[in-house]
Amino acid sequence: MSQYSHLSTPDPEFLEVASKLPPPATAGPLDVASQRHLMTTMVVPRILQTFRPLLPAESSYRIRNLDIPVDDGTIAIRCVQPIARDDEDSFPLLVWFHGGGWVSGDLDIDDFHLRIISVELRISIVNVDYRLAPEHPFPTGLNDCYAALKWTAANAAELSGAPAKGFLIGGASAGAHYAAILGHRARDDLFFTSTPLTGQILQIPAVIHIAAYPERFKADLLSMEQNKDAPILNKADGEFFWNCLQAAPSDPEASPLILLHEGISPAYIQVAGLDPLRDEGLLYERLLRESGVKTKLDVYPGVPHGFHGLPLAASKKWEADFRAGLGWLLSDRSAD
Template sequence: MDDYILRTWCVEFQVSIVNVDYRLAPEYKYPTGLNDAYAGLKWVAENAALLSASISKGFIVAGLSAGGNLAVVATHRARDDPFFADKKITGNLLMIPVICHPGAYPEQYKSELTSTEENKDAPAFNTADLWACYEFLGAPNPKDPDLSPLLNHSHKGLPPTHLQVCGRDPLRDEAILYEKVLKETGIKTRITVYPGVPHHFHYFFPQIKLSMKFVEESKYGLRWLLSQVEA
């Protein structure tokens, strides 16, 4: 779905992009897709030269929606994996990401996590759709940090993170909370919320100004993350 825009980014930014075709639920249950994504990440780390890439100039893990979840979890895994000791991830680019199973929201944050109720009837993707996706995934434990990375034991040592969030999205508040938690941990962050628009709005209505802004700010996020490496 993103192949065309990723090709344009390769040219515009002079970067190499690997788009991992991980296996999907419900045919392949959790954690198949996650393990595929992580295997892809390790392959890239080992084979950067084949891609005419230099990890030292930037090693960014990005994802949109469910892919955002995989990007966050893979980054947490890599932080704790000796394999990546000399291959550090330098940034996360997260677009409308899935951050925490609604059945595992921490008690101390529940007052901040109201978007599943506020946006339960949102167009394009509503709260019932969200629950259905988790059912398809078949993960046995909603509190598993490999499913709900908000619940990871620590967020220290993570790279700078750029987030984009839709205002009329059941996932809105968990992404906003994740940015808050990262910032409190000392991680550099940037976040933009697009009010009044649903999940994936920029695919459905690419011609509207807010969709164009979303795409431009995705590119801005990539540029910002690359500048953090140079800094």
Template sequence: MSQYAHLSELDPEFAAAQAAKPHQGFDLSVGTLALKEVWKTVLQPATYTALYKPRVRTDAKYSVKDHTVAVEGGEIIVRVVIPEPIEPTQTFPVLVWFHGGGWIFGDVDQDDYLLRIYSTELQIVTVNVDYRTAPEHTFPTPWNDSFTALRWVASNAVSISVSLDKGFIAGGWSAGGNLAATCAHRAREDYLFNDKPLTGTYLGFPVTVHIDGYPEKYKDQLLSMEQNKNSPTLTREAMRFTWDLLKAPPEDPLSSPLLYPSHAGLPPAYVQICGFDPLRDEGLLYERLLRDAGTATKLDVYPGVPHVFNVSNPGIKAATKFEADTLEGLKWLLAGGKQL
């Protein structure tokens, strides 16, 4: 049994809130493109937008502009939110954001209002990356698009009111956390970032290893995919469906950052993990590997709640704590991973 098995014991408040809900979940048999359309037109507006749009302060002042970025075989949009400067020459740190959704669902609109909150509450520029998704675009397209967007930010910082030395963070939830982690590894090896390195990563309940890529030496520590296989917001079946659709090689570090030979030389990482999540153990192991390699880490764990519970059950105390912790974690990264 996993040393973290106790983290799956349901949070009583979550259990009560969940019991009052009708059955949730995707019927994977209807087809991926149909599911994507339902997510974009119905579920995304009813969850992410409905939750975060009312939380944007009415007195918040900022600009929003979409930019086009050339990528291999096409182009993508990045949406840039810039707080209103006190003086015309003011510059800000930056958070480059990759949305979740299993590299299948979601788009630039999913976390739009969440990022407006981050921008105005923390006085940072946010860059929301609309990377291309499966099944139309399989491995390695989402990862390459994301890294191309990160390089675009490094090369165009001045034009978007960013000073990279004030803070250059990559972040996201779930698949977005995976993309952020992979970008950190790639930036470590890329000459462009030699004099403008990433200063932090924000990894919200990240995917860190392919379901068929568990290293032998860690298999006895990666038990949550089985233990939490029927979690209400993310099941093992859904993860299997996702990886199969992506056609990612199980042992390629590009999609499984846990498998990089070295985790040394990476920027500070803020990591959040849900106890009743199939991804729990791979996230906890990844944080430990970062820490063992000398990376400064800050870890918050939410026992008894599932993947992205802060969106599915925003009224419970654990979700309120999650939101407050996130802002504190981002402040910690902006302070260079040092005690505030």
């Protein structure tokens, strides 16, 4: 039994809220079309409804929608930057990758939240609409995100960005998977010598291919089985999403947990206790820490993957912790 099995005991408030939710717009086994329909008709509207009342005044920030070049085409990005105050001339930078199991999601899912964070925490943000699987199998979406990261570094001044004040990457779920990989790529790429990443935000991350658990870590990776029937994301869902991504289990870049971690940027990680991905997130944080990487970890017992879109006390804590984690990454990080 996992040493973290107690984290799977359901939060009573979650059970109460979940019992009152309307049934999904689609039912039955997952397929790409139904997943995208669910995302656009239920998930994104609920998230936007949650954050709409908290939006800052439109006069306090600037939005630009751009198309940037990537391999074999272009992708959309949405840039959000605060309007400078009298004592400001530039801002830290954050490049953000959305969740959605690699097969769904777009710029809208985190749009309102990123606008709020940009103004409140005085940070310039690039929101990336990478191409989706299965039409664009691994590593297409990953490479799109990397192109957007390089574009941001090369165009920092255009974004009123100052990488020396902070140059962060981040994402949730599938987006966190891409961010974790890019943290390693950027460490090894001479392109980033003058603009190194200074931090990464990994929310409920996938960091090891579901079919590639290393023997040496199997005793640490029990939540996929323990939480195989969890709400919102279960084991069968995870298998479906990985199959859509079409990353080979033997490809080490698909599994950042098994890469060498020395020298990557500090990481802030958020993990849900009732999530099949729980143990890989916890193990990843431990391996980073043991490799000399500064880390900050927050865990939310008894709630599933993606719980933070629901009206829960744990969701409020998640949001407050996110702000604190982002602030920690932007600080001198001289102490945890």
